[in-house]
Amino acid sequence: MRKEIMEYQKSLRLSSNLMDIYPGINADSQEEFLLKLLRELHKDREEKRRLRNLKNAGFLVIKSLDAYDYSQIQFPDALNIYELESLSFLEKKENLILYGSVGTGKTHLSVALGAKAINQGKKVVFYRVHDLINQLESNDERQVSRVYKKIQESDLLILDEWGYLPLHQEGARLLFDIISNCYETKSIIITTNIEFSKWKGFLFDEKLTAAIVDRLVHHSHMLIFTGKSYRMINSLMK
Numbered sequence: 001m002r003k004e005i006m007e008y009q010k011s012l013r014l015s016s017n018l019m020d021i022y023p024g025i026n027a028d029s030q031e032e033f034l035l036k037l038l039r040e041l042h043k044d045r046e047e048k049r050r051l052r053n054l055k056n057a058g059f060l061v062i063k064s065l066d067a068y069d070y071s072q073i074q075f076p077d078a079l080n081i082y083e084l085e086s087l088s089f090l091e092k093k094e095n096l097i098l099y100g101s102v103g104t105g106k107t108h109l110s111v112a113l114g115a116k117a118i119n120q121g122k123k124v125v126f127y128r129v130h131d132l133i134n135q136l137e138s139n140d141e142r143q144v145s146r147v148y149k150k151i152q153e154s155d156l157l158i159l160d161e162w163g164y165l166p167l168h169q170e171g172a173r174l175l176f177d178i179i180s181n182c183y184e185t186k187s188i189i190i191t192t193n194i195e196f197s198k199w200k201g202f203l204f205d206e207k208l209t210a211a212i213v214d215r216l217v218h219h220s221h222m223l224i225f226t227g228k229s230y231r232m233i234n235s236l237m238k
Contacts, residue, residue, distance in 0.1 A: 046121075053118045056150075058126040063111040072104065072227030079221040087117055089187055090156060095216055096189045100225025106191035109223075110158050113189065122155040129159050132178070133171040151178065156187045163194035166202040175203070176212055183215045190216065 025040070027033035054062070070081055079089070089096060096113075098106040114124040127135075135147050151157055157178075167175065182188055194202065196213055203209040 050118060050121075053123055054115065057114060057118060057124045059111050059114065060126075061111070062115055063108045065109075065112045065116060068109065068112060069105070072225060073100075074224040074226060076221050076223070079223075084113070084223075085116070087113065087120065087122075089221065090117060090122065093184055093187055093219065095187055095220035097216065097220055097222045098189065098191045098225065099195070099222055100193060100227075102193055104225035104227045106225055107160050110160065110189045110191050114156060114158050117156050123153055124156045124158065125150050125154045126158040126160065128161045128164075129175070130161065130165045130167075132159070133167060133174055136174045136178075137170065152181070154186060156189065157182055158189045158191075160191050162190045162192035163199065163202045167204055169204045172204040172208050176208055179212050179215050184219065188216065 025033055025036045027036055065085055075081070075084075083089070084096075096110075098110060100106055111126065114126060117124050132147070136144055138144055179188070196217075199213060200206050200209045203212060
């Protein structure tokens with residue numbers, strides 16, 4: 001009988017944990033048992049989806065908002081800490097630009113927000129800008145297609161190290177395509193230590209730079225990180 005149950009389980013694509021779940025269910029009727037079983041199966045499926053989305057996001061290290069220090073961040077008038085952590089900007093398809101010196105916690109905050117979004121059922125993708133461009137310039141058409149599909153299906157795109165390395169003309173054009181495709185359809189978080197006036201220095205073309213800035217700044221909030229490098233501070237304390 002167990003073997004037959006497992007065959008139906010596989011055919012119906014039910015949780016592989018079915019045989020572990022149902023023995024622990026207490027119910028006064030068959031209907032109640034079925035309801036509780038379905039609840040547990042749904043819970044198990046959602047948890048597996050969450051873990052899969054967390055893995056597929058591309059985070060280098062998972063971060064959390066727990067005890068995050070906002071004391072060295074200047075918030076715009078239209079956004080406060082509560083609204084940021086509630087992820088209300090996602091529902092509005094708004095962008096975040098995290099600007100400040102290296103090591104001040106920009107990447108940590110972006111990843112922590114992304115991880116929370118995934119925990120709430122959203123799809124998130126994380127790329128270092130230069131890594132993204134390298135993948136889009138690959139000769140492997142299937143890989144390029146996967147990248148575009150992954151971004152298209154996401155609710156939030158995180159672009160880390162914006163401006164860290166200069167792009168050539170084709171790379172800048174590819175980045176413009178990504179930003180344009182995301183415009184008003186999903187949120188983007190950018191981490192950068194480069195002020196707007198200097199973006200032309202790594203985006204190659206003045207008109208392209210203006211077009212990218214226009215799409216990013218519209219519906220966006222800028223958070224300015226004013227603190228010293230956490231990595232430098234921790235290194236000096238050792």
